[in-house]
Amino acid sequence: MSSENGQGGGGGEEAPPEQLALIREAVRKAKVPKAKPRTWRGAALAKELPVARVLVDKGVLHLDRYFDYAVPEELAAVAQPGVRVRVRFGAGGRTVRDGRREGGSLIDGFLVERVAESDYGGPLAALAQVVSPEPVLGPELLGLARAVADRYAGSLADVLQLAVPPRHGRAEAGKTAEPLPAPPAPEPGSWRRYARGAEFVKSLAAGGSPRAVWTALPGPDWAEEIARAVQATLASGRGALVVVPAGRPAARVDAALRALMGEGRHALLTADAGQERRYREWLAVRRGAVQAVVGTRAAMFAPVRNLGLVVVWDDGDASHSDDNAPFPHVREVLELRATRDKCGFLLGSWSCTVEAAQLVESGWAAPLVAEREQVRAAAPLVRTVGDGDLARDEAARAARLPTLAWQAVREGLRHGPVLVQVPRRGYVPRMACAQCRAPARCRHCAGPLEAHDAGALRCGWCGREDAAWHCPECGGFRLRAQVVGARRTAEELGRAFPAVPVRTSGREQVLDTVSGAPALVVSTPGAEPVAEGGYAAALLLDGWAMLGRPDLRAGEEALRRWIGAAALVRGQAAGGTVVVVAEPTLRPVQALVRWDPVGHAVRELAERAELGFPPVSRMAAVSGTAEAVAGFLSGVELPSDAEVLGPVPLPVTEAGRPRRVGGPPPGERWERALVRVPPGSGAALAGALKTAQAARMARGGGGNGSEAPVRIRIDPPDIG
Structure with a gap:
């Protein structure tokens, strides 16, 4: 970061990448000895790994990278990867001793890693504070959050705001119970009603990772059937994660798990629990005290150790799509987790979405259905x-x-x-x-x-x-x-x-x-x-x-x-x-x-395959004023196979009425364009939109600068 604003390394004027590479190679060959750590206000910096790479909590795309800060010696023991920190960030600093600068406002962030040297050649600002020694951001969660941010053309900081719950000091100071031994493998029970149901449960108990789209029979047994799949996974020594659309179905799965396995084996993560209890339960999962989680949307990021099964119930419910940028969907995030962690996957519902049918048609998941006689009964x-x-x-x-x-x-x-x-x-x-x-x-x-x-x-x-x-x-x-x-x-x-x-x-x-x-x-x-x-x-x-x-x-x-x-x-x-x-x-x-x-x-x-509609194609919605949408589309380098549909006017939100997610502010007239690409080009589309939006925000776009805001949503649920 430029020393002109007192932030960490990485910003400011830089030489072209080719020139920087030549400079670094010349320094390496000259075997220039490393400089001794300077002091910060007379206090020495950390003797080992004195540079901290920090992700600042600024959810704007042109700042979606890590910034380097110096680690004071008094913070060296607690400034460990994954902890929450506070750093000075932004303009308004002043010069202090030894030529360094301090200034800008204090903002929150996560310490991602400690390194011996910084790639930034200027002086570094120091960490201002370690908020808590609790390492809440592990490498698995960080990797998942980065994958979600890239898929949805969003910032890593925005994803982590959804993934890591707010800190609560009293909950953090409490003791966590010791984990219980693995439960015995359950009987298949009512899973026998499905053609391959018993086989699915036995595979989980044996350490397998089956992937299935489950069309549940009508009636109340679905919660108990999910609980049996969770117990089978825990019996193999692995963890399980269940995400449902609302608090009522979460309570039913919670009750089924308690009836089947007793207390202390799973955590319930819902907004209804309150900040302290929810954070205490989340910490129990991160610390490994419990290996099973049932919860609503935000639980899709729960840091379950040794994940063996992810479950999403009723994926067609709109509650599974987050209303905050970058608008991830539970089904897609759990698909990512199943692929990254090589674990089992179960998508269940009384009904069946088009996306679920596509998972079966592609061969990624197997169908788990009952015979027609069972359905009729x-x-x-x-x-x-x-x-x-x-x-x-x-x-x-x-x-x-x-x-x-x-x-x-x-x-x-x-x-x-x-x-x-x-x-x-x-x-x-x-x-x-x-x-x-x-x-x-x-x-x-x-x-x-x-x-x-x-x-x-x-x-x-x-x-x-x-x-x-x-x-x-x-x-x-x-x-x-x-x-x-x-x-x-x-x-x-x-x-x-x-x-x-x-x-x-x-x-x-x-x-x-x-x-x-x-x-x-x-x-x-x-x-x-x-x-x-x-x-x-x-x-x-x-x-x-x-x-x-x-x-x-x-x-x-x-x-x-x-x-x-x-x-x-x-x-x-x-x-x-x-x-x-x-x-x-x-x-x-x-x-x-x-x-x-x-x-x-x-x-x-x-x-939809004939018409080129999602989910067969990937689609992004670009909305804003007519001038903003036209300017954005003229500047973005879309993939060669991209097709732009529109733009068309969006309904005007009446003053006093709730604003639609991603829609215009009350009284403003916005337009929306849809950008469509065929299968295989979704990542290129998201990357192109993210790059263009980052450049636009750097120029002052996004609602706070000279340019009108543009909203981007990958895979919008409503394309009308």
Whole structure:
């Protein structure tokens, strides 16, 4: 780092690489003796390895490298690789004795390694402080974080912010229990329901590293099956890591592990635990006191020793994609870990994503599925109600629920609770034409019209009212609720079944479980509670609303949501019934009826291969103002096989509404371009984008300088 700003070595004006190489070779041949360590403010520097290479906590790409600092002798014993340190970084320094400079602000960092000499020829600033002697950044975690940063065109510092939890002094000072001996290998148990399930568990127990995509049978046994795979791995003397999308499934796997292996063998890493407890559990993993981890998204980086198995449950859940730069996805990170550590890999879900199907098709992982007889026995009976049925149904025209749905509810309530899935939260419905069902949009900004008090129509984007709306598609003047919220549905069902309790589960309150007594449970997708003994029936309302989203993954996501709810219903042999209100000829609906998520994913993958869509291709989203996106794309050296799609305008975020991940600030008009490359060029694309973004930030781009910011996201989950 340049001595002009008091930072570590590596910056400033440098000679061309060829000239630097000649200089270093000449010095080596001249056998110039090493200079004796200077003093720092009269105090000697470390006698051995007096130079520390530090990764500063500045998540900007043009500073994504190590900086050299001198190690004072009083810090030599604790300044070890992996510890947290504080260093002076930035401009504003002043000259002190022996020609050195100190200055800049104190910032956090990680000491990566100690070396005898620095490649930087100028004077070095000294480490200001060792925050803690705890080595939290080991070489395995550092290597993984660097691989993730490169894959997602991000900075190493940003990845480490996700990977290493904040320090908590009291948790760090506590003692860690001694590790328990390896447990015995478990019996396969319910894994025998799958064609190669028992073989998978036995392979883990024998020290093998099988890789599988597991399509789980409906019902509650998935958590116990994951626990048995973890115990089998621990029995071989290796560690295991399980990542689930939210706290509720994490609690189920946690309970299954405790029931199977007892206390003290695994750590639970979730945000709900609080900073102190989470850091204490994380330290127990790093110190080797426990060898198994179950947790949510950030746990994908957990420093499990001698890793033998990584597990991701429900990889299609949006919670597995981090909302912070560089936006890594759990599935991709665990694939990296399985490859780097040569360990087992298990991707499990009731449904099947296109990415999971690609892992099987490529031969990287093997399918782990049940025979069709097992599927039919475990899955509920699925019935459909399409547009033609609704048009002929007087009850459906008068209310929202067709006759078949009322009958399923009435029959189900005789035997237990009934689940009702509503695809949107809240009370205010958005509107559509009652005749052709085209969405009702604002004539000023094309935003969605919503119904408010006294029947007034108001735009959800610009707030303008529209008292004289008519459908531009068919000329109709009648409107219908496009989607009615969970609370409104609960009110309607409560009036229809006055003697039955109605419970809701959604944003305001998410229920974990409900009893097996008759009740109506109205839930939004993903918030469905588990019923004791399973639900007797389920209604999946307004299916066309999920299928009609302008998103490449609309069909896949709708099927995943439906199967997630239907998997909580009793099997067909026990009378379980599911009614889905959606057009029965559509592919996702047929896949639900046949309970064939794998077949749906395989067909989706084939279509995307023909069209060149992810995951067959690699794609990056570049977003910002029109001028910023155009300037960035004109300066980046893309791979020769790259194709730029767009740019196109992004929806404007209304003031006061939450900003979409990677989207524009409220009120700003942004555009987005998609850059697509074929298989094999993903690393080149990420490298080119990262290089261009680093150069741009060095010139002042990124929101704090003269250039408008540009946001880059590799493999965006929503390409609309």
